[in-house]
Amino acid sequence: MKKVSISDIARKAGVSVSTVSFVMNDKAVKMRISREVIEKVEHVAREMGYRPNQLARGLRTGKTKTIGLIVENISNAFFATLAKSIEDEAKKYDYKVVYCSTDNDEGKARELINMLSQRQVDGYIITPTLNLSEDICRLQSENKPVVLIDRYFPQHEEIPAVLVDNYEGVSRGMEYLIAKGYRKIALVSIETEMAHMKDRLRAYSDVLSRHGVEPQERLVKIVPYSSDHEAALKEVVELLASAGKDVDAVFFLTNYLGVLGIEAIKKLKIKVPTELAVLCFDDNDIFRLYTPTISVIRQPIEAIGQKAVSTLMERLKQPGEEPFPPQALIRLEADLIKRESI
Numbered sequence: 564m565k566k567v568s569i570s571d572i573a574r575k576a577g578v579s580v581s582t583v584s585f586v587m588n589d590k591a592v593k594m595r596i597s598r599e600v601i602e603k604v605e606h607v608a609r610e611m612g613y614r615p616n617q618l619a620r621g622l623r624t625g626k627t628k629t630i631g632l633i634v635e636n637i638s639n640a641f642f643a644t645l646a647k648s649i650e651d652e653a654k655k656y657d658y659k660v661v662y663c664s665t666d667n668d669e670g671k672a673r674e675l676i677n678m679l680s681q682r683q684v685d686g687y688i689i690t691p692t693l694n695l696s697e698d699i700c701r702l703q704s705e706n707k708p709v710v711l712i713d714r715y716f717p718q719h720e721e722i723p724a725v726l727v728d729n730y731e732g733v734s735r736g737m738e739y740l741i742a743k744g745y746r747k748i749a750l751v752s753i754e755t756e757m758a759h760m761k762d763r764l765r766a767y768s769d770v771l772s773r774h775g776v777e778p779q780e781r782l783v784k785i786v787p788y789s790s791d792h793e794a795a796l797k798e799v800v801e802l803l804a805s806a807g808k809d810v811d812a813v814f815f816l817t818n819y820l821g822v823l824g825i826e827a828i829k830k831l832k833i834k835v836p837t838e839l840a841v842l843c844f845d846d847n848d849i850f851r852l853y854t855p856t857i858s859v860i861r862q863p864i865e866a867i868g869q870k871a872v873s874t875l876m877e878r879l880k881q882p883g884e885e886p887f888p889p890q891a892l893i894r895l896e897a898d899l900i901k902r903e904s905i
Contacts, residue, residue, distance in 0.1 A: 648868025
């Protein structure tokens, strides 16, 4: 099949080749081409199946109309849903998304940034690893806008970040558990120094202290991030088995830990909620399908994706010579979804 050229589009649309070129390269408004002509050219281009060469277009316009999306693990339900939300929102701005996973590996994260830089993406949306702040600051200095999602760097307020209010979300969940009469609340989290997880841990301790309950170290299980499935499951089983009746509720701080928790509870034949109440930060289809259904603190994933893209688009509007506009940390509210497990 013959490749469609801008000359073919010009003939069918009844306009000049230069007019088609201006429309295809986002210069139509600047060249004062009417909205009617723009829409006609775009309609003909779509009808003829025209596919512009993005690399060549990038060399002409300085933009490739692509966003580099780097997340922790694209197979995780939270990040998969977030990526879809970002992709859908980017489409509204006529942007494509190239996405990849770091597996929380520092070296891999840097390799991915370099790879996307070579592909000349216009901007980045990143779930950062712990020590990636310098690399992100370097992108900023090169006038490549970056928006962080899910995590942030407290020491770098100049890097915009969109995430849920982790402290408030866990606080709300803990207050709900205590209001239902639970006092011996165990916690399962992952081993990390990232600020968002520290916020969740701090909320757990603060709420207990406010209600006169002394946080007990033996009721807190920190699972190493590098643990494989069996090792992580063993950690959770050990916590619930050793605590026994000294625990009346358990709060899992990520959805994949919550899934592990369900497996451990089933293994130990613990009855939920009569013997143990269960709450998880982040939702998952399994939590709705499990019997009894699992209560969660649900992040507004679509809103996070939409806000991240709109924030990036605002920064892409800035001329390269000018500093990026100041951008505060954007924290969105999480929802407490009450189900049968409490």
